[in-house]
Amino acid sequence: MYEKINVDLMNNSGIRVVDLRSDTLSKPTPEMREAMYRATVGDDVYGEDPTVSELEKKAAELLGKEEAVFVASGTMANLIAIMVHCNQRGSEIISGDYGHTFKYEQGGTAQIAGVHTAVIKNNEDGTFSIDDLRKKIRKNPDFHEPITSLIIVENTHNLCGGKVLPLEWLEKVQNVGQEHNIPVHMDGARMMNAAVYLNVPPSRLARDVDSVCFCLSKGLGCPIGAILAGTSSFIAKARRVRKAIGGGWRQAGTIAAAGLVALDKMIDRLQLDHNHAYQIAKAIYAMRSDNFKVDMATVQTNILLMYINRNKIQIKDLQRRLQTVLKTDSVKCSVRCMSLNYDCVRFTLYWEITDEDVQLACEKIQFVIKEYDEMLKESF
Numbered sequence: 392m393y394e395k396i397n398v399d400l401m402n403n404s405g406i407r408v409v410d411l412r413s414d415t416l417s418k419p420t421p422e423m424r425e426a427m428y429r430a431t432v433g434d435d436v437y438g439e440d441p442t443v444s445e446l447e448k449k450a451a452e453l454l455g456k457e458e459a460v461f462v463a464s465g466t467m468a469n470l471i472a473i474m475v476h477c478n479q480r481g482s483e484i485i486s487g488d489y490g491h492t493f494k495y496e497q498g499g500t501a502q503i504a505g506v507h508t509a510v511i512k513n514n515e516d517g518t519f520s521i522d523d524l525r526k527k528i529r530k531n532p533d534f535h536e537p538i539t540s541l542i543i544v545e546n547t548h549n550l551c552g553g554k555v556l557p558l559e560w561l562e563k564v565q566n567v568g569q570e571h572n573i574p575v576h577m578d579g580a581r582m583m584n585a586a587v588y589l590n591v592p593p594s595r596l597a598r599d600v601d602s603v604c605f606c607l608s609k610g611l612g613c614p615i616g617a618i619l620a621g622t623s624s625f626i627a628k629a630r631r632v633r634k635a636i637g638g639g640w641r642q643a644g645t646i647a648a649a650g651l652v653a654l655d656k657m658i659d660r661l662q663l664d665h666n667h668a669y670q671i672a673k674a675i676y677a678m679r680s681d682n683f684k685v686d687m688a689t690v691q692t693n694i695l696l697m698y699i700n701r702n703k704i705q706i707k708d709l710q711r712r713l714q715t716v717l718k719t720d721s722v723k724c725s726v727r728c729m730s731l732n733y734d735c736v737r738f739t740l741y742w743e744i745t746d747e748d749v750q751l752a753c754e755k756i757q758f759v760i761k762e763y764d765e766m767l768k769e770s771f
């Protein structure tokens with residue numbers, strides 16, 4: 392449909408590029424760069440990097456856990472958590488079928504940890520049925536069965552569009568876990584967004600789980616890094632596993648310094664990103680299009696999903712059109728987004744996306760929706 396479009400046109404001068412593919416695109420703030428430059432460092436594998444130690448201490452306090460460890464990524468944090476909780480062969484974890492560890496971590500659970508995953512269908516809000524959870528837990532497994540060793544929850548839920556897990560649900564999951572002596576790990580890559588949405592301290596979200604991780608490198612703006620927290624004995628084991636998988640790092644204070652700025656300055660401001668996501672959602676909703684839909688009730692944090700009529704629209708075409716600015720276009724803005732499945736694109740907000748960017752992005756998205764709607768009407 393749009394084969395005539397020359398994508399190079401987007402590099403014309405005067406065109407604003409608003410890149411909403413992911414909050415991982417966020418770059419360190421000037422204050423972070425300054426702190427990184429000035430950081431006092433040492434060899435962290437020897438436990439001698441004071442900046443890393445300070446970050447770990449502050450993160451543990453924030454999460455209300457005994458200790459924390461600074462790791463390279465959210466993926467590494469989840470893998471370490473799984474390896475520590477599932478320390479006997481034949482272990483099984485329980486995860487939602489839309490869970491990041493299940494879908495997007497290359498099956499590291501199986502590939503590296505040697506752990507089996509049992510999945511439960513995720514509800515649209517990122518939860519799963521407590522009844523299903525009870526059924527999945529293997530009570531007194533005989534020697535045909537793996538041993539249920541961990542339950543994983545995800546908050547905010549990425550594939551469900553940045554959805555925040557209800558606190559009551561987390562408590563129920565914990566209760567079921569405790570009945571059967573099974574720990575709960577929270578993949579809280581974007582849990583700070585959840586805390587801001589619920590207006591509770593992060594420790595409240597982590598209260599009902601045994602271990603928790605969050606990414607510093609997403610909405611919090613750091614260049615690299617994630618935090619994994621839990622009891623002191625859990626973290627001692629996590630440090631061993633981290634070293635074994637190549638995650639022991641030396642003068643990591645240079646990046647931990649950015650993490651300290653993030654904990655101090657970047658959490659409260661997440662509300663702005665949430666407002667921006669909502670603003671874009673409203674702009675889409677206002678079009679009342681038959682071909683482009685957004686569910687306003689589900690736009691809670693910095694992620695927004697737009698569903699398209701997959702019978703009529705190719706997602707790659709849509710992405711290319713949003714990204715392209717034709718000479719004849721009235722809106723001089725290029726918007727980038729990520730495709731999820733064949734019927735959905737994801738827009739994700741972060742600190743560098745300004746009010747003006749959002750305004751322009753809204754205009755561009757509305758412009759493209761209108762163009763599609765008119766074209767599809769004609770071709771009908």
Ligand SMILES: *Cc1c(COP(=O)(O)O)cnc(C)c1O
Pocket residue numbers: 463464465466467469491492545546547548549578580581606608617
């Ligand atoms: C991004 C993400 C991760 C992985 O984090 P990386 O730092 O990219 O490895 C894990 N879980 C969820 C829910 C995520 O969104």
